[in-house]
Amino acid sequence: MRLFTVFTFFPKFALVILAATLASGASAQEDQRTSVTWSGFIKDQISIEGDGWAISKYRLDDYTWKARLTSGDKLIYEYADCGDFEQWMRYYVWKSEEHDRELLMICRFSGKNDKCCYQLDVVDPSDDFKTLFQGEVDKSLTVEDVNKDGWPELITSSRQFDYFDFAIQFSYVQAPYAPLIYAYDLEAAEYRVATPAFPESVMPRLETLEASYRDSFGSEKIPATLATVRHRKIPTNFRTLVNLVVGLCYAGHDERAFAFLEEFTDPVLYAFTKHAIRRELKKDAQYTQVRMLQIRLRQD
Numbered sequence: 365m366r367l368f369t370v371f372t373f374f375p376k377f378a379l380v381i382l383a384a385t386l387a388s389g390a391s392a393q394e395d396q397r398t399s400v401t402w403s404g405f406i407k408d409q410i411s412i413e414g415d416g417w418a419i420s421k422y423r424l425d426d427y428t429w430k431a432r433l434t435s436g437d438k439l440i441y442e443y444a445d446c447g448d449f450e451q452w453m454r455y456y457v458w459k460s461e462e463h464d465r466e467l468l469m470i471c472r473f474s475g476k477n478d479k480c481c482y483q484l485d486v487v488d489p490s491d492d493f494k495t496l497f498q499g500e501v502d503k504s505l506t507v508e509d510v511n512k513d514g515w516p517e518l519i520t521s522s523r524q525f526d527y528f529d530f531a532i533q534f535s536y537v538q539a540p541y542a543p544l545i546y547a548y549d550l551e552a553a554e555y556r557v558a559t560p561a562f563p564e565s566v567m568p569r570l571e572t573l574e575a576s577y578r579d580s581f582g583s584e585k586i587p588a589t590l591a592t593v594r595h596r597k598i599p600t601n602f603r604t605l606v607n608l609v610v611g612l613c614y615a616g617h618d619e620r621a622f623a624f625l626e627e628f629t630d631p632v633l634y635a636f637t638k639h640a641i642r643r644e645l646k647k648d649a650q651y652t653q654v655r656m657l658q659i660r661l662r663q664d
Contacts (some may be wrong), residue, residue, distance in 0.1 A: 398508065399506055399507065399508035400456055400506070400507050400508075401504075401505060401506050401507075402454070402471060402482065402503055402504075402505045404456070405454035405455060405456045405469070405471055406454055406455045406456060407450075407451040407453075407454045408451065409455070410422075410450075412455055412457070414457060414466055414468065414489060415466065415489065415490075416435055416436075416489060417433065417434065417435050417440070417468070417489045417493070418433075418434050418435075419431055419432065419433045419434070419455060419468065419470070420432055420434075421446075421450065421453045423450070427448045428444075428446055428447060428448060429446040429447070429448075429449075429450060429452065429453045429472070430442055430443060430444050430446065430453075431443040431446075431453055431455075431470055431472075433468075433470075433487070433493070435489075435493070440493045441487075441493070443470050443472065443483075443485060444472075445472055445474055445481070445483045446472035446473065446474065446475075447472075447473055447474050447475025448475060449475065452472055452473040452474075452475055453470075453472045454470075454471050454472065455468070455469065455470055455471075456468075456469040456471070456507065457469070458507065458516050460514045460515065460516075461514070462513075462514030463514050463515070464490075465488060465490050466489065466490070467486055467487065467488055467496070467516070468486070468487045468488075468489060469484065469485070469486050469487075469507070470484070470485045470487070471483065471484045471485075471501070471505070473503075481500055482500060482501045482502065482503055482505065483498075483499070483500055483501075484497065484498070484499065484500075484501045484505065484518070485497065485498050486498075486518070486555060491553075494553070496548065496553070496554050496555050497518060497546060497554065497555035500523060501518070501520040502520045502521040502523065502541060504519075504520060504521055504541075505518065505519070505520045506518075506519040506520075507519070510545075510562060510565060511547070511562070513548075515547070515548035516548075517545050517546065517547050517558075517562070518545070518546040518547075518555060519543075519544075519545050519546075519565070520544050520545075520546070521541035521542060521543060521544060522541065522542045522543075522544050522610075522614055522648065522650060522651070523539075523541070524542075524644055524645070524647065524648040524650070524651070525539045525540050525541075525542070525610060525644055526539045527539065528540070528606070528640075528644065530636065530637075530639075530640035530643075531591040531636055531640075532590060532591055532598060532602075532637075534598065534603070534606075535596075538598065538603050540606055540607040540609075540610040540611065541607075542610045542611045542613065542614035542615075543559055543565075543566045543611060543614055543615060544557060544559055544614065544650055545557070545558055545559045545561075545562050545565060545566070546558065547561065547562075556653060557650050557653035557654055557657065558657060559614055559615055559616065559654055559657075560615060560616030560654060560657050560658045560661055561657065561661065563615070566611075566615050567615060570608065570611050570612055570615060573604070573607075573608050573611075574608060574624065577601070577604055577605065577608060577628075580601075580604075581601040581604075581628070583627075583628075584628075585628055585629055585630050586599070586601060586602050586605070586628060586629045586630060586633055587630050587633065588630045588631075588632035588633040590602060590633060591633065591636070601628075605624075605625065605628055605629070606637070606641070608621070608624065609621040609622065609624060609625045609641060610641060612624070613641070613645060613651070613654075614650075614651060614654055615654075616654055616655075616657070616658035616661075622638055625637060625638060625641075626638075
C-alpha cells in the first residue's frame with residue numbers, strides 16, 4: 365500500500381499521471397490510471413459517452429455550467445454547483461476490471477470564493493445509475509485504489525475547521541485540513557469514511573510532523589496569553605500543533621492527539637483549545653464515522 369499526502373500543509377508526493385486525450389463527444393477513456401487528481405479529470409470535453417450513457421455540460425444564461433447525464437433519450441440527472449468556467453466542470457471514468465464496472469465521477473468547482481467548493485458525485489451506471497458518493501471534497505482530491513480491491517478510494521481533506529474560530533481566530537489559509545479517505549462499503553453499496561482503516565496512508569506523515577515539531581520548537585509550553593492575538597499573529601508553533609492534533613483525531617487517534625496538545629501548551633490554553641476542537645469535531649458527521657469505525661477496528 366503506497367503512502368499518500370492528504371494534508372495541504374504537508375509537502376506533496378509526486379503522482380504519476382498518464383495523459384489521456386479525448387475528442388469532443390468521444391467515448392470514456394480507455395486507459396486506467398494508477399491515480400488521478402482533480403487536475404487529471406477530463407476538463408476540455410463538452411461530452412463523453414460510456415456503456416449505455418452519455419454526459420454533456422452546458423452553460424446557463426448566468427454563465428454558470430451544468431451537466432446532463434442521459435441514457436438514450438432518458439434524462440437521468442443534472443449536476444449543478446459549478447461556476448463560470450467550462451473547465452470547472454470535470455469528468456472521470458474509473459474502469460474496474462475486477463468488478464466489470466465503470467464508475468462515472470462528476471466534479472465541479474463553484475468558484476464563489478477561495479473557500480468554496482468542490483462537489484463530487486460518483487455514479488455506477490451499471491446499477492441503475494446509483495449514486496455511490498455525493499458530497500464536498502477538497503481541491504487536493506486524489507482517486508486511487510489504495511488497497512487493490514478494485515474499488516478506488518477517494519482521498520480528500522475535511523473542511524470542518526475552515527475559519528476555526530474560538531478565543532483564537534484562524535484564517536481560512538491557516539485552517540487544519542485533516543485526512544479523509546472514503547472507501548467503498550460492499551454491504552452498504554456506497555462510499556463511507558474509512559480513514560482509520562488506512563494507517564499506512566496517513567500515519568507516517570503525521571509521525572514525521574510530530575517529530576519535526578519537537579525538533580523545531582523544543583519542549584517549551586505555549587502560553588495562554590496567545591488567546592489575545594488574531595489570526596495574523598498566531599505563531600507557527602501553535603498553528604502546526606493544532607494541525608497535528610486535528611489530523612490525529614481524524615486518523616482515529618484522539619488520545620494521542622490531546623496528549624500531544626497537553627504536552628506543549630499551558631494548562632489554560634490546553635483546556636480551551638481542546639474544548640474548541642472537540643466542539644468542532646462533534647459537528648462533523650464524517651468524524652462521527654471515523655469514531656465508529658475506530659471502535660469496530662479495536663473490537664476486531
